[in-house]
Amino acid sequence: MGTLRWLSIAATASTALGLTPDGLISAPRRSEAVPNPSGDVAVFSSSQYSFKTHKSSSSWNLLDIKTGGIKLLTNDSNVSEIIWLGSDNSTVLYINGTNSEIPGGVELWVSDISDFANGYKAASLPASFSGLKAVTTENGEVRYLAYAESYANGTAYNEKLAATPLSTARIYDSIYVRHWDYWLTTRFNAVFSGTLKKAKGNGKATYKADGGLKNLVSPVKNAESPYPPFGGSSDYDLSPDGQWVAFKSKAHDLPRSNYTTAYVFVVPHDGSKTAVPINGPDSPGTPAGIKGDVGNPVFSPDSKKIAYWQMEDETYEADRRTVYVYTLGSNETIPSLAKDWDRSPDVLKWADQKNLVIGVEDAGRSRLFTLPADAGDDYKPKNFTDGGVVSAYYFLPDSTLLATRTAIWTSWNVFTASPDKGEIKTLATANEIDPELKGLGPEDVSEFFYEGNWTQIQAFVTYPEGFDKSKTYPLLYYIHGGPQSSWLDSWSSRWNPKVFADQGYVVVAPNPTGSSGFGDELQDAIQNNWGGSPYEDLVKGWEYINENIDYIDTDHGVAAGASYGGFMINWIQGSDLGRKFKALVTHDGTFVADAKISTEELWFMQHDFNGTFWNNRENYRRWDPSAPERILKFSTPHLIIHNDKDYRLPVSEGLSLFNVLQERGVPSRFLNFPDENHWVIHQENSLVWHQQVLGWLNRYSGVEKSNKGAVSLDDTVIPVVNYDP
Template sequence: MPTSSLCVWSPSTYISVTVRRAARLVLCTFLLSCVAAYLIDNMRVFQLTTALGSIIVSATALTPEQLIAAPRRSDAIPNPSGEVALFSTSEYSFETHATSSWWSLLDLETGKVTQLTNDSNVSELTWLGSTDSGLLYINGTNAEIPGGTEIWVSDTSDFVNSAYKAASLPAPLSGLKTAITKSGDINFLVYGESWPNGTAYNKELVATPLSSARIHDSIYVRHWDTWLTTRFNAIFSGTLKKKRAGPGATSAYTSNGSLKNLVAGVKNLESPYPPFGDASDYDISSDGKLVAFKSKAPELPRANHTASYIYLVPHDGSNKAVAINGPDSPGTPKDIKGDSSSPVFSPDGRHLAYLQMEDISYESDRRTVYVHTIDSKDTIRTLAKNWDRSPGAIKWTADGKNLVLNTEDSARSRLFLLPADAGNDFKPKNFTDGGSVAAYYGLPSGEYLVSSSAIHTSRTVYTAKPGEGVTGVVFSANEVDPALKNLGPSDADEFYYKGNWTDIHSWIVYPSGFDKSKTYPLLFYIHGGPQGSWGDSWSTRWNYKVFADQGYVVVAPNPTGSTGFGDKLTDEIANNWGSYPYDDLVKCWEHVRDNFDFIDTSRGVAAGASYGGFMINWIQGNPLGREFKALASHDGTFVADAKVSTEELWFMEHEFNGTFWDNRENYRRFDPSAPEHIKQFATPQLVIHSDLDYRLPISEGLALFNILQERGVPSRLLSFPDENHW
């Protein structure tokens, strides 16, 4: 999935998804919105659907409250010997209206979980070098600097009493990455906002300005949910010196507090790139000497292009960062100008692998694997160039001979093995199958410790090995969390049907206590993107199971525009927003009506967010809209000409084959607000929109609601003044 789109998966801090497309592509907080309104109004937001009749919900059903309150776990990070793994958990309480968090150790042989610390200030806990018990972490507070953070060292044997502060950081910095140098020091990287002069930005130390006015003299004044300023994200490097505390004492680490801004040396560089950029946008070599990072192309207007490059810079900042694949770089592959991502050094530090798209203005273009040789300025090799899949994350095997790719494939996220010398026609083979991989780490055994999720579980930790597949399951949330204990693989199925021009995939998710001899109303899911997909994954936003457990059968198709099924299906939606995808959805509805006797399509609801919200609005004004009892659109476009008010103009200009002034008819071809469509509006509709959505401004939701009300269509507007697009 793309790193930014009309609708981006952006899972919570504690449910990290490595495949960033989306991550990242967030299919917005429609569920959370409904629950919030329910709590506030003491009524169901879906009151519009009372015409559906009474729905009997099983006593074992997953409720919205249980979904929100269920534990959320980070990926499991193994220690060097592969005996135990670290992971964090957060949990929301409806009684206290607060979230608690803690860190635990997972025994990889027995699956036993032991709490390590419940200090909510501890974050980014990771292993200290090659030690099996030493730990490094970010402390979210700073005893000396308001708004600052600290780096601490501790040990699993006695986390509290062995902990000590190793470095004071002047701002809310995060994204800790480390490498042990030849002398035993720890070179580290963190990131945060930077002032134009290169110093770290700390909101707590900034005086309140006398005026709130903004002034801009170039394009790109706001992004997703933020008005842009002269500040930018930057990577800061530092060193923890290894010292002895005295005769017979153990080694200790300390820092003089100095940090070097590695991004500020070149005008207009920024890394990680907001709002979804994180520590996967940069890497440090195993010897701690070199840093690689991604930055948007500094010479191009960011509102009009997706281009970004991979830069190399010494950790000590002794030289300015240099792009290895920029327009003037000697090794840049010909005609490859799109977004670069996921730089990662080989274990020996001699090579750097990364991903890059070809098109300079298409966020969902296919990513291809490239490998740069560090000591050669003009050597960049392409691997598996003709593979019709788009990797989202990349890691080297311990011997440096292969790469392991996390790749979306047929509504799942799977791990694939790719030899480092693979040719253009090589087709990688997956060694994981079901679910969606969130993170993966190599083990001494040659296996990988995989953190995953699926439709039926929020977290599974298992081991897998190239050539062998899954070798063992260590932990599964649906076996330990009370709210999830009745969930299992049988809760979901999938089917293919004939779409507009090819076979189309769809999920079908059953309510608890499902009885095939009975009938259930339909909940028809439409995903965002538009280049996105419904995957075999868990979500705290659009969770198939919690909707199904309100008494529906959920059908979630992956029509034209969906990712993970090859380039053609993804690319064909461009300039066809209301044609091929709409036809695919109509045919899916017809297939369900004609083939699933347990689904009552005469009592159906359709819901979608972002592009899915657009499609709901399009359906409202077309024949399919009359087949549903109610519709729900979240942050969708409505007025065709309003698309120009978005911030990343390259998105619209790609999707509609040109600029607003030269190709306006393309923008208007599929206009839900056209009179001929408005005059068909008749189905009750819930409209959800957020004030901080600068991607698709709230005026779109207001315009839609105004029209529905003036047309006499039963409708409700749910808005949030402090929420954004996702």
């Protein structure tokens, strides 16, 4: 496949771009659809960023579950969360993001969806609360939960009312100094409980706050819920009868930097007793030998049981999750359900008293499965949804489910399904609604399997707009992070393969050794093997593409990856595979082996490299991209992106790689965002990120010249610093 042949074909292969970076970033982003009790309508939020005004707008909308029709409920930007109130099909409880009495506080409002603008304030909350959950009890009370930052004394933290300290000094006597993108302080997340009661006024009953808020977490020293940075309302639950609250916290009795251990605590809603763990080291119902992370505690419909998932290993963040069921007030915890099943449940919901519906990552998708609450070890759950990634699901009165998912070809897809009938009806999908996503569809994506280093490996393929298999397109090789993670059939606003493909590439995203959702053996085999089997899987994937897929041009291929994928790109730069690519992109990847000790989650490195930095340093150095013999091979043009607030992989890693590339005379560029963490979130930064990444790849692959309208580095609006004489 020669250069001239490729250039002449590619010039006619794609002259129009489909999904563009600005289209991706400015397309509406919608939440899950939450049905009312009767299953007639569902409420969801939508936000959209404008590159004309450089502002975001937001709205709440109603989805007709029978017809799929959508209508506006409110575009008041102060409405931050809405939930249905009790069994009433038209009344909602919502958080108003402002507070007329307390700067920095929020309010709870009650409104009817038929006359939303004329709702009323039910409670004033003294800080920035979120994660609203509520139930209506038999006596008509509304008992609710929400979370906010807390001081040790249980008082909610209000940033606008907090005193500014005279010194900016930080002092620490224990590790876990910082995490993800923030430095630890004496504040922590906590779940608060409150109650609304009906009171008559002006001739009609209205809800009003009954008493203040109760901090349910602060009485347990060192507890925190939801647990940052990814914890949210799924970290806690309120029993249907309103009597009990369950919340997850990292183990309050162990060093957080060294262990993944977490507990499920149970506490009365009124806070009359201190929360106690149901699976702690001294809890009578704790399953023997089970010491890892926990998640998604959820009460059964009769409020008597709690289902949750837990890992076994106390130092392995990607250990298999299995489901447990605990009976309140007893010493009984049902041993793990479907223990022999080689998958990890993530989301749990009770379908009825005897069955759960679980969301599970499986073979590049996130599918829904049924699981009896007394399933034996050898029970094999069966999925009843298939494509895409289901992000949320709710039960309807007719025993079907309303589910929300994404896929590579759509950012929002709402449908109905049931365990008996499977997927029933699609109600709404973003690629048919949003102008920015018009034309996208499942035909944009396929997959193939190939023989890897020791087993079969799956890979997703994403095609460019106007794809014609009789023509050729340069390869863009996508390498995922984790490393115990995977590429999924899901939408992304950061590494969206369709945006890359529509520049004029065929994007191939393999799931090599270390990938999740394909069984424990594949996932766990990456331990102490970062540059071994995974790298060989990628080499064999490239060879398979080169030998078998005629429409992919490997001669002008490029590769990119983030996090562990960034490490692998750095490893590839010093390997033979690195000479097969015209350009490389590393986003927040590790480079110097010994620098891994600078991370915050020490359990991660100590698990993946089989020991501590001082006792097992040879394991850390075995897969060192910065080894001298590897540096001597560096020659492929390389873009490095690293952000100042990435405390998992400090920015010095990116600078070290850039320094070496520059001194070795390898074409290279360093892109830095001082206000971003492991991800690039802010819309204007995201646009620059896409312009630089795509421009870099397009320049060296030839797409910049051959594909009219492709992103070019010459289009940059950010000054480039160059002090070379």
